[in-house]
Amino acid sequence: MIAMTLDGTENSTLPVTNDFRQISLIRNPLLYDGSQLAAGINYDQTTTLTMETVYDSINNGEYTLDEQVYQGASLAAATATGTVVSWTPASANQPGSVLKVTNVSGSFAVSTEVVGVSSNAQYTTYNAARTGVGTPDLLYSGNVLYIENREDIDRTSDQQEDIIVVLTF
Numbered sequence: 001m002i003a004m005t006l007d008g009t010e011n012s013t014l015p016v017t018n019d020f021r022q023i024s025l026i027r028n029p030l031l032y033d034g035s036q037l038a039a040g041i042n043y044d045q046t047t048t049l050t051m052e053t054v055y056d057s058i059n060n061g062e063y064t065l066d067e068q069v070y071q072g073a074s075l076a077a078a079t080a081t082g083t084v085v086s087w088t089p090a091s092a093n094q095p096g097s098v099l100k101v102t103n104v105s106g107s108f109a110v111s112t113e114v115v116g117v118s119s120n121a122q123y124t125t126y127n128a129a130r131t132g133v134g135t136p137d138l139l140y141s142g143n144v145l146y147i148e149n150r151e152d153i154d155r156t157s158d159q160q161e162d163i164i165v166v167l168t169f
Contacts, residue, residue, distance in 0.1 A: 001164065001165070001166050001167070002025065002164070002165045002166075002167070003162065003163070003164045003165075004041060004162075004163050005160055005161070005162050005163070006042075006160065006161045006163065007160050008157050008158060008159065008160075010042050017065065017085075017086040017087075018065050018066070018085050018086055018155075022147060022148065022149050022150065023147075023148050023150070023163055023165070024144060024146060024147045024148070025144075025145045025146040025165065026142040026143065026144055026145065027142055027143040027145050028141075028142045028143060029043075029138045029139070029141050029142035030138065030139045030141045030142065031137065031138060031139070032135045032136055032137060032138055032139055034139055034141075038137075038138055038142075043136070043137035043138050044136065044137050045102065045136045045137065045138060046085050046086075046100040046101060046102050046136060047082060047100070047101050047102070047104050047108060047133070047134065047135065047136060048098060048099075048100055048133070048134035049098070049099040049100075049101065049108055049114055049125050049132065049133055049134075050096040050097070050098055050099075050125065050126045050132050050133075050134070051090075051096055051097040051098070051099065051114070051123035051124060051125060051126065051132075052096060052111075052123075052124055052125065052126045052127070052132065060121060060122055060123055061116065061119050061120055061121030061122065062087065062089075062119055062121055063084050063087040063099055063116045063119055063121045064084065064087075064116065064118060064119045064121075065084055065085070065086070065087070066083060066084060067083070067084050067116050067117055067118045067119055068081060068082070068083055068084075068116075068117040068118075069081065069082055069083075069084060069099070069101060069114050069115060069116050069117065069121075070082075070114070070115055070117065071106075071108055071109060071112050071113065071114055071115070075117055078106065079106050079107070079109065080104065080105065080106035080107055080108040080109070081103075081104070081105045081106060082101030082102060082103055082104040082105070082108070083101055083102050083103040084099065084100070084101055084116070085100045085101060085102050086098075086099075086100045087099050087100075096126060097123060099114065099123070108125065108133045109125070109133065110125050110126060110127050110132040110133055111124065111125060111126070111127045111132065112124065112125055113125075145167075146165060146167065148165070
């Protein structure tokens with residue numbers, strides 16, 4: 001039996017702005033740089049895009065949860081696509097707006113506009129010196145031992161979920 005408790009945002013690795021639907025158990029995953037085995041309990045597997053454009057919801061729009069975003073001349077000619085997990089507009093405490101995406105195809109580039117397919121939101125990623133494109137914590141590596149698809153679970157920042165997995169051989 002494997003048991004764990006998810007508490008709040010788990011040090012910002014689990015967003016509370018969106019639901020989650022899948023848990024998994026992976027043997028020997030590698031950190032993103034491939035240098036060593038991951039030894040933690042949970043990791044942020046989103047690609048983080050930090051935007052340099054001044055936050056302006058009227059002129060630039062708002063990305064929406066679960067929408068597809070892309071870089072390129074059009075969705076059909078995109079050099080990168082992804083699905084929105086969370087969107088945090090810039091504020092006094094956070095100068096750049098942060099877009100977290102998953103299901104990434106291609107490679108997001110710095111200093112390049114990211115367009116929302118349904119919202120038509122448009123913001124430009126920071127340049128390389130400002131780390132406009134961040135990587136997931138882990139490579140897609142290791143052996144998948146267990147996957148469970150669940151009903152979606154909405155979260156709040158003060159919420160806890162107990163997850164128990166019973167494996168029999």
